[in-house]
Amino acid sequence: MTQWETVIGLETHAQLNTRSKIFSAAATAFGAEPNSQACAVDIALPGVLPVLNRGAVERAIRFGLAVGGNIASRSVFARKNYFYPDLPKGYQISQYEAPVISGGSLAVAVGEREITVRLTRAHLEEDAGKSLHEDFHGKSGIDLNRAGTPLLEIVTEPDLRSAQEAVAYAKALHALVRWIDICDGNMQEGSFRCDANVSVRPAGSAALGTRCEIKNLNSFRFMERAIEFEARRQIEVLEDGGRIVQETRLYDAQKDETRPMRSKEEAHDYRYFPDPDLLPLAISEEWIERVRGEMPELPGAMRERFTRQYSAAPAEAAALTATRETARYFEAAVGAVGDPAAARVCANWIAGELAARLNRENLDIGAAPVSPEQLAGLVRRIADGTISGKIAKEVFDALWNGEAADADACIEAKGLRQISDSGAIGRFVDEVIAADPESVAEFRAGRQKALNALVGRVMKVSGGKANPQQVAELLRARLAG
Amino acid sequence: MSRDALLDGGLAALSAALASRRISSVELTAAYLGRIERENPRLNAFITVDPDRSLAQARAADERIARGEGGVLTGIPVAHKDIFCTRGWPTTCGSRMLANFVSPYDAHVIERFDAAGCVILGKTNMDEFAMGSSSETSFFGPVRNPWDTGRVPGGSSGGSAAAVAAGLAPAATGTDTGGSIRQPAALCGVSGLKPTYGVVSRYGMIAFASSLDQGGPMARLAADCAWLLNAMAGHDARDSTSLDRPPEDYARDLDKPLAGLRVGLPREFFAEGLDGDVARAVEAALGEIRRLGASTVEVSLPNMALSVPAYYVIAPAEASSNLSRFDGVRYGYRAPHYADLAELYGKSRAQGFGAEVRRRILIGTYVLSHGYYDAYYLQAQRIRRLIAADFAAALANCDVLMGPTSPTTAFALGDRAGDPVQMYLSDIYTIAVNLAGLPAMSIPCGLGANGCPVGLHIIGDYFGEARILNVAHRYQQATDWHTRLPGGAQ
């Protein structure tokens, strides 16, 4: 039986988070009343003309720098001609032969592996409006608020070999565009949309198979399922002796299948040509350097630095750089602790307790009720032995719930200071040895586990405040005697 | 000066009369409106007049003059080609597609004239979407030439040319994509200037071929055109192709002597296809120019013959895309009966556009389509570069180029309407200028055998408007062709 290999390339439309549209001064805010943000240019009144938004270009430059692509000193806007009611001019202003960004790549972690996905290009274009299909007496309603929203279309080489790789790439790209603050990444609102070109070929074959483009992949989960379905479908067709027809297919999440788009597939002929209303776009070296100077440290570089500077494990470094806000939080907390040695404790708390709580309450790290400074105060008290890790969770809860302004106040108010006085701990230890002869006997018989039980009982008696290390040491000393 | 002499005497006389309060803008506007009322049924030069609106503007202009805040053009009525979007006015582009379109905004040119205190006298008739050389393709019927109503006024700005020639307006705006200001100016015996591409904003000027379209003034005198251009020109941030240059006074060099002027005469302008009476009038004009101190030298534009075919690829290609927005959805004509979206588009566009517009959309669609783009569109763009290079070489050793504006005088109505190719060749001398983006002007320089005017074509280097206007003005100081009126009156 033939072994099949899936080959995938992704095209992503990232809406750029400018305040105004790419070619008009209408606002881009999401969710406005239909057509209330569609100005004369957006509805394509006779005689109106496009003027390019500097902010959109600057975001494209940021992206080019982030992926190490070539930023064209001269790029050209072209018209892509087709009729559709949500496309008011009858053409979309896009870039064709001379895109603003070409080349570049993205390093993507897929499980334990890292793959490099090459980018073909990234170009600026305008979004279309929306057709609403609710029943207007059997008609469609057209809302042009979205028409003219800037998009960066990011196209990969066919470098992806599985749905998992495709999703990993899409997630990495999603994180990157948010990291460099060019796109809000809101997939529900359509700010980040992916289409996948999928083909299959016998493993080892160099030639590409006929591909199908799958649209409507509006979540990572759907992307994975759609690609898996499509690859299976194509393999079945080929194994049955059929052939793949190049076409555009829609993913139907409810049926978990892809199907050909119903609209007449009248072999498009977009008649691209340079837009005569827009002169070539010039991007100077000075402009690029200015943007470079304003770029944040990129996630890859930051991961490396965290590994080096804080001895973070690769997985830890990856978690801390999942978003720019997480990294910012981490560095703020480490800075507030003032001791680089405490960095890993901070990392553990951020990747552990904080992440879990945020996840449970569906919050972004930016909205965390515990500030980096508060976390730092907590970590400081763990480091200097004032509280144990267990008590620290209680303090963290109190901070999360707003019960105390900082860790010290909480420890003071609740009397949570760890007991490190060996006299006091000795009294607890003696109490427990007297009360639990069975465990004592077991330990003496060589069962190490029994020590844990005894430590636990001492901790309980101390109200959790005894220093567990000291407890264990004293127990060992007493029982050995 | 009699009232009629004042109305036909050029802008300087009108401006002086208004400034000294010898006549009010209301009186002046009413006088032209009266002429329009009498003459327009015969000429069909205007699509829309709205006396109430015009007179209200005139009253405002009079108040401004009374406050001592008037400029040289304040109170002067100007007729606008119906291609300029004019807030609150129907703006039809001569098409059924926009027959009911009332513009919700003003073109930059309209704003500029408004700021100068001019009165909108009406919207002038034109070839549909500016596609034509005879003003016969208008949905509102053909414009007639005031010199002979059996003949065409040229096009596409034929309504503006006819209005100025017949004294229905002292000044008008036009647009020129392949000769649409200069050729009707020539055929109607008025002065008309197409500026360097980018000097006048295209914002609100309904696009035909965006990389070629340029608005410009039409009036009786070259000096009038200078004043009008002063109002029209200037940077506009809403048009990405509008040039941000320091403002200039286009009238600054009007009186400069022509001694030392070097005039290039492209051999190809005087070759086969040029009518004898046109050639004779132009030769005579060149004699006059030499008498004024200029020297002439033969130059060559070797690829001029290629300009018409290249133009009929580039202009329709851009037009096919520019006119896609007319789809019956957001404004404009929608067919009364359609079964689905495809029919809504197909029928609205088939019924809303006239035959010439449909033809050009189809040509443009074809030359951009897959498999033909390189052979037609890209080749035409290479030819365009070739032609621009020819002009650069010709202008390297002279200040302006001169020749006839049109190979013939006004032709009979219907004569070329059935033969698009014949019609396209009417613009053989003007088209190349648009491809290069150069400024050029036509001024009256004689009468042909049929008693209709002949135009002298003056082409300058980029941003050479002031020089062209200087040459034209000096010529008009020395001659009287520009004062001749249709019907033999002077």
Place this chain on the structure above:
Amino acid sequence: MPLTREQVARIADLARIEILPAEAETLQGELNRIFTLIERMRAVDASAFVPMAHALDVSQPLREDAPAEPDRRAEFLALAPETEAGLYLVPRVIE
């Protein structure tokens, strides 16, 4: 290389201009006459010349990213042949 009836039908479809059967032949003839004129240009070797898309060799100006358009929906919708609930209406769009 004359245009066939099929080619004319194809470009008319791309341009969304309905052609009635009665006018198809005349139109084909007219277009072919125009293409005879255009063909003159194709024989020329202009390969040394860079295609010229714009009259002047300048680059495009850029606009600052600041919203500056008032809501004129009511005025614009009034221009349209058919609207409802703030939307432009068209025959049902099929995805």
